[in-house]
Amino acid sequence: MTTAPPASPQAATAGPAASRRMGRAPLVALLGVMLLAAIVVSLGVGAVQISPAAVVGIILDHLGIDSGIEFTARQDAVLWSIRLPRVMLGVVVGAGLAVAGAALQGIFRNPLADPQLIGVSSGAALGSAGAIALAGGSLGLLAGPIGGFVGGMAAGLAVYALARHEGRTEVVTLILAGIAVAAIGGAGAGMLSFVVDDPAIRTALFWSLGSLSVATWKLWWVTLPFVLAGLVVLPMFARALNLTLLGEREAQHLGVDVERVRMVVLAVAVLTVGATVAAAGVIGFIGLLVPHGVRLAAGPDHRVVLPASAVGGAALVVLADLAARTMASPIDVPVGLLTAVVGGPLFLWLLRRTRREHGGWG
Amino acid sequence: MKRLAIPETGNLARGASARSPRRWVGPIAVLLVSALIATACGGDDAATTTAAPTTTGTGGGLPVVYTGADGVESTITDAGRIVTLSGEFTEIVFALGLGGNVVGVDLSSVYPEEAADLPKVGVERLLLAEPIIAQNPTVVLGDVDATPVEVIDQVRQTGIPVVIFPRYEGVDAPATKIREVARVLGIPETGEELAASVQEEIDAVVAATAAVEERPPAAVVYLANRGSTILMLGDNTVMEGLLEAAGAIDVAPAAGADGMMPLTPEALAGGAPDYIITTDRGIDATGGLEGFLEIPGVGETPAAAAGNILVFEDLYLLGLGPRTGQLLRDLATAFHPDLTIP
Numbered sequence: 001m002t003t004a005p006p007a008s009p010q011a012a013t014a015g016p017a018a019s020r021r022m023g024r025a026p027l028v029a030l031l032g033v034m035l036l037a038a039i040v041v042s043l044g045v046g047a048v049q050i051s052p053a054a055v056v057g058i059i060l061d062h063l064g065i066d067s068g069i070e071f072t073a074r075q076d077a078v079l080w081s082i083r084l085p086r087v088m089l090g091v092v093v094g095a096g097l098a099v100a101g102a103a104l105q106g107i108f109r110n111p112l113a114d115p116q117l118i119g120v121s122s123g124a125a126l127g128s129a130g131a132i133a134l135a136g137g138s139l140g141l142l143a144g145p146i147g148g149f150v151g152g153m154a155a156g157l158a159v160y161a162l163a164r165h166e167g168r169t170e171v172v173t174l175i176l177a178g179i180a181v182a183a184i185g186g187a188g189a190g191m192l193s194f195v196v197d198d199p200a201i202r203t204a205l206f207w208s209l210g211s212l213s214v215a216t217w218k219l220w221w222v223t224l225p226f227v228l229a230g231l232v233v234l235p236m237f238a239r240a241l242n243l244t245l246l247g248e249r250e251a252q253h254l255g256v257d258v259e260r261v262r263m264v265v266l267a268v269a270v271l272t273v274g275a276t277v278a279a280a281g282v283i284g285f286i287g288l289l290v291p292h293g294v295r296l297a298a299g300p301d302h303r304v305v306l307p308a309s310a311v312g313g314a315a316l317v318v319l320a321d322l323a324a325r326t327m328a329s330p331i332d333v334p335v336g337l338l339t340a341v342v343g344g345p346l347f348l349w350l351l352r353r354t355r356r357e358h359g360g361w362g
Numbered sequence: 363m364k365r366l367a368i369p370e371t372g373n374l375a376r377g378a379s380a381r382s383p384r385r386w387v388g389p390i391a392v393l394l395v396s397a398l399i400a401t402a403c404g405g406d407d408a409a410t411t412t413a414a415p416t417t418t419g420t421g422g423g424l425p426v427v428y429t430g431a432d433g434v435e436s437t438i439t440d441a442g443r444i445v446t447l448s449g450e451f452t453e454i455v456f457a458l459g460l461g462g463n464v465v466g467v468d469l470s471s472v473y474p475e476e477a478a479d480l481p482k483v484g485v486e487r488l489l490l491a492e493p494i495i496a497q498n499p500t501v502v503l504g505d506v507d508a509t510p511v512e513v514i515d516q517v518r519q520t521g522i523p524v525v526i527f528p529r530y531e532g533v534d535a536p537a538t539k540i541r542e543v544a545r546v547l548g549i550p551e552t553g554e555e556l557a558a559s560v561q562e563e564i565d566a567v568v569a570a571t572a573a574v575e576e577r578p579p580a581a582v583v584y585l586a587n588r589g590s591t592i593l594m595l596g597d598n599t600v601m602e603g604l605l606e607a608a609g610a611i612d613v614a615p616a617a618g619a620d621g622m623m624p625l626t627p628e629a630l631a632g633g634a635p636d637y638i639i640t641t642d643r644g645i646d647a648t649g650g651l652e653g654f655l656e657i658p659g660v661g662e663t664p665a666a667a668a669g670n671i672l673v674f675e676d677l678y679l680l681g682l683g684p685r686t687g688q689l690l691r692d693l694a695t696a697f698h699p700d701l702t703i704p
Contacts, residue, residue, distance in 0.1 A: 330493030
C-alpha cells in the first residue's frame with residue numbers, strides 16, 4: 001500500500017502509531033453502528049410523515065409480525081416501496097464502491113485509484129447506457145450491470161495498459177489516463193442520453209452525478225449479487241494485496257501470482273462498480289474517501305481495510321442520499337454533487353501527500 | 363415538446379428562477395411584449411375568464427379511464443386534489459376553473475399568480491416521489507418529461523393515478539390539450555367551451571395572416587445554461603407552425619434546426635431573422651438584453667440591428683396553453699403593425 005511510508009509495511013504497523021490503531025472488530029462494529037443509525041434516521045425522514053413507531057410497525061408487518069402499531073396504507077406504500085428500497089440501494093451501492101475502491105488502490109499500489117478517478121465508473125456508465133439502449137428490451141434490468149461491467153472493464157484495462165511502464169504502474173499516468181478515459185466514457189453516456197429519446201436511458205445528469213431516486217426492490221435485487229461478488233471475493237485477496245504492498249517482485253518471491261491477482265481483483269472490482277453505476281449513476285469519491293478514512297484509523301492491512309470500507313461506504317452513501325433528497329426538497333439533488341464536495345478537497349490533500357512521498361512527479 | 367434534449371442544468375436554472383420570478387427592465391428601447399401581456403392577461407375577452415366558476419371535488423364526468431402516453435391506464439375517480447408536474451397543465455387547470463383544487467405544482471408553474479404560491483412538489487426530470495405523495499393528491503398530471511419514470515411508478519404504487527400526456531405540437535395543440543385535461547378531470551363540457559374559444563382566437567389570427575404577402579423571417583430562440591446553449595425552436599417543437607400562423611417565416615428549418623438541438627452561432631446569424639423571439643428567463647440569465655445581444659450569433663442578425671427582439675414570459679411563449687391565441691395575436695401585431703385582426 002502506497003499510503004504507508006515507502007519503507008515497509010511491517011515498520012508501518014509496528015511503529016509508534018500502531019498503539020493508536022483500531023483493531024478490525026471494534027472498527028467494523030463502530031462503523032456498523034453508524035450504518036444502522038444512518039438507516040434508521042433515513043427511514044424516518046421524508047416529505048411524507050411516518051412516525052418512528054409506524055416505521056417499526058410497517059417493517060414488522062412485512063415480516064409477518066402483527067405489532068399492533070397503527071399506520072395507513074399510504075405510509076406503508078411510501079416506506080416499503082419508496083424509502084426502504086432507496087436506503088437499501090444506498091447500502092449496496094456504498095458498500096460496493098468503497099470495497100472496490102480499496103481493492104483498486106491495492107492492485108494499482110496507488111492511493112488515488114478511485115473507480116471514478118481512473119475512468120472505470122464513466123466507462124461503466126457508457127457501457128450501461130449503451131446496453132440499455134441496445135439490449136434493454138431483451139435483457140431487461142440486467143442490461144445495466146452487464147453493460148456496466150463490459151464498459152468498466154474496457155476502461156480499466158485501457159487505463160492500466162497506458163499506465164504500465166517498465167513493469168510498474170505510474171501513479172500520475174494512471175490518473176491522467178483515467179481522466180482521458182473518464183472524459184470519453186462520460187461524453188459517450190451523455191451523448192446517448194442526448195440523442196436516444198427513451199427515458200430508460202436516463203439523463204446525462206444521472207450518469208455524471210448519480211442518484212438513488214430510481215430505486216425499486218427489483219433494481220435492488222438485480223444489483224445485489226454483483227456487489228455481493230465484490231464483498232465476498234475481494235477480501236479473499238486481502239493477504240495477496242498486503243504482500244503486493246512490499247513490491248511486485250517481493251510478492252512474486254513470496255508466492256503471489258501478481259499478474260493473476262491483479263486481473264481477478266480488477267475484474268471483480270469492476271463487476272461491482274459496474275452494477276452500482278447501472279443502478280445509481282456515477283457517485284464519485286466514495287471509493288477514495290472511505291478506504292482512506294479506514295486506513296487513517298486502522299492502518300493499511302487489507303484484512304481490515306476491505307470489510308471496514310464496505311460498512312463505512314454503505315453508511316456514507318446512505319447519509320449522503322438522505323441529504324440529497326431532503327436538503328433542497330422537493331428537488332432531488334444529485335448525490336454525486338454532495339460526495340464531490342467532500343471528496344474533492346480530500347483528493348487534493350492526497351495528491352499533495354502522494355507527491356511528497358514520491359519526491360515530486362518528475 | 364422535445365425538452366428531453368435540453369441539457370439538464372438548463373432545467374435546474376429554470377427551477378431556481380421560478381421561485382423568485384423577476385421581470386427584466388431594460389435600458390434599450392425595444393419592443394418589450396411582456397408589458398403588453400401583462401395588460402392583455404388582465405382579462406377582458408381572454409380565454410382564461412370564460413371557464414365555469416369553480417370547484418366541486420368530483421365533476422359529473424368521473425370516473426374516467428385514461429391511457430397515458432406511457433401506455434399506463436389510469437382511473438381517475440376524484441379531481442378534488444390535483445398535483446401538476448408542469449406549468450402548462452397548471453395553467454390549463456386554472457383556466458378550466460379548477461384552480462381551487464390544485465394542491466401542488468412543479469417549479470415551472472409561474473402562471474397564474476395564485477399557482478406560484480402553492481406547495482412545490484418538484485421539478486421535471488428531477489422528481490421525487492414523496493413530495494408529490496405528501497400533498498395527498500387524487501390525481502397527478504404530467505407529460506412525458508415527468509421523469510425519472512421510476513418515480514412516477516413509485517407514486518402509482520401508493521394508489522395515486524398519474525396521468526402522463528403526450529407532447530402536443532402545432533396550432534391545434536392548445537385546444538387538444540385543454541380537451542384532454544378537461545376529460546381527465548371529469549369536466550368535458552367546460553373543456554369543450556374553453557377549447558372552442560381558444561381555437562377561435564387562434565383561427566382569427568390565422569385567417570387574418572393568411573392573406574399577408576410579405577412575411578418577415580423570424581426565429582424563436584431559447585437560451586439554456588445561462589445563455590451558453592442556444593436552441594432554435596422550429597419543427598418538432600412546441601413552436602412548430604406558430605410563426606407561420608402569425609404571418610412570419612420560420613428560419614429554423616433553413617438554418618438546419620430540428621427539434622431542440624443546440625445551435626451554432628453561425629446558424630442563427632446565417633438564418634438572418636428580422637425578428638428574434640425569446641423568453642424573459644433566458645434574457646434574465648444572460649444579464650438583460652445587452653447581454654443577450656452580445657451572445658455570438660445574436661448580435662449579427664438583422665433583428666438585433668433593428669431592435670426587433672420580442673421577449674415573452676416562458677410559459678406564455680412555450681406553454682401552448684389557453685393564452686396561445688393572445689400570443690399569436692401579439693406576434694402577428696409585431697410582425698404586421700397594420701394588420702387588423704377581428
